[in-house]
Amino acid sequence: MNTVKNSVINPVITAESLTMHFRRCDALRGVDLSIEPGTVFALLGENGAGKTTLIRILTGYQKPSSGSCRVCDLDPTRDPLGVRRQIGYVSDSPALYDWMTVSQIGGFTASFYDDAFRNHFNDSIVKYEIRPDQKIRSLSKGQRAKVALSLAVAHDPALLIMDEPTSGLDPKVRRSFLESMIDRAATGRTVFLASHQISEVERVADTVGIMHQGRICFVAPLSELRESFSEVVIDVEDPLRTMPPLPSPAVVLSEETEGRQRELIVRHLKPEMIAAIRETPGVIDIRHRVATLEEVFIACTSGSLSTDTAEATA
Numbered sequence: 001m002n003t004v005k006n007s008v009i010n011p012v013i014t015a016e017s018l019t020m021h022f023r024r025c026d027a028l029r030g031v032d033l034s035i036e037p038g039t040v041f042a043l044l045g046e047n048g049a050g051k052t053t054l055i056r057i058l059t060g061y062q063k064p065s066s067g068s069c070r071v072c073d074l075d076p077t078r079d080p081l082g083v084r085r086q087i088g089y090v091s092d093s094p095a096l097y098d099w100m101t102v103s104q105i106g107g108f109t110a111s112f113y114d115d116a117f118r119n120h121f122n123d124s125i126v127k128y129e130i131r132p133d134q135k136i137r138s139l140s141k142g143q144r145a146k147v148a149l150s151l152a153v154a155h156d157p158a159l160l161i162m163d164e165p166t167s168g169l170d171p172k173v174r175r176s177f178l179e180s181m182i183d184r185a186a187t188g189r190t191v192f193l194a195s196h197q198i199s200e201v202e203r204v205a206d207t208v209g210i211m212h213q214g215r216i217c218f219v220a221p222l223s224e225l226r227e228s229f230s231e232v233v234i235d236v237e238d239p240l241r242t243m244p245p246l247p248s249p250a251v252v253l254s255e256e257t258e259g260r261q262r263e264l265i266v267r268h269l270k271p272e273m274i275a276a277i278r279e280t281p282g283v284i285d286i287r288h289r290v291a292t293l294e295e296v297f298i299a300c301t302s303g304s305l306s307t308d309t310a311e312a313t314a
């Protein structure tokens with residue numbers, strides 16, 4: 001009995017009905033999330049979607065208005081320091097002590113962790129070609145990002161949470177950094193990153209969440225996402241004529257009409273639906289292909305997605 005119990009692996013992050021009300025806006029409107037260990041999870045969302053707010057709650061820097069969450073089996077609202085000891089965190093604007101040197105900030109942060117931290121940090125700094133005696137205030141934006149990353153991973157955390165981690169990194173460093181994230185996940189560690197860079201997300205993530213106006217409207221493995229969304233273009237004789245709705249399980253995320261062409265982003269499109277549309281009076285032609293992540297992102301965040309549809313796609 002014990003064997004079965006011990007073999008259950010808990011999600012490394014869970015969130016249930018998280019809300020965050022600020023004076024002038026609702027940054028989170030009921031976020032539910034569950035992330036398994038060994039995942040590279042990418043959270044995509046437009047500016048102001050609520051990504052940083054969610055990350056600040058998960059890392060214990062912000063208490064939610066309601067709802068609950070657990071990170072590495074701890075509650076960040078009750079034990080923020082415990083959570084921050086377990087994880088590595090890179091914020092979108094890393095706060096580093098400007099008056100310290102790179103070496104001093106490594107030594108200072110090492111005092112919170114075990115002996116291996118200092119060596120890992122030094123190795124990482126050498127790899128990034130940063131001089132240990134350089135003052136933090138004299139570093140370029142990209143060099144600061146490299147120091148922040150080195151500090152975040154030097155204690156080899158089970159979970160690494162990053163808000164826009166690659167902004168400021170040059171393409172070469174960005175690529176090797178992203179590859180190192182895949183390596184981390186391969187050894188069972190978990191990576192959570194918020195990003196606007198769709199091409200980057202496509203390269204590293206195995207699960208993608210799309211956030212829109214304080215809700216996560218879609219979460220799926222990237223492989224499933226690639227298979228389940230289609231872009232459909234229908235040539236019609238009369239653009240004013242309405243077409244019958246697609247039957248279940250199809251979900252239309254967005255629909256645009258331009259001249260005599262209708263363009264739809266559809267989830268769970270089936271071959272028989274294509275055949276039925278082709279036979280619909282007034283339809284001249286229909287073409288379809290797998291939608292790109294960018295098209296799915298734009299469809300989810302274009303504002304045309306109703307609450308009902310958002311929940312249906314989650």
Ligand SMILES: Nc1ncnc2c1ncn2[C@@H]1O[C@H](COP(=O)(O)OP(=O)(O)OP(=O)(O)O)[C@@H](O)[C@H]1O
Nearest residue numbers: 022023025027045046047048049050051052053054
């Ligand atoms: N401390 C705060 N006080 C009031 N409003 C806030 C505060 N922090 C965030 N907000 C608001 O909450 C909403 C979500 O902000 P958040 O920073 O979480 O978005 P984001 O998805 O990270 O955006 P971006 O991609 O631009 O970084 C925004 O409307 C923002 O103005």
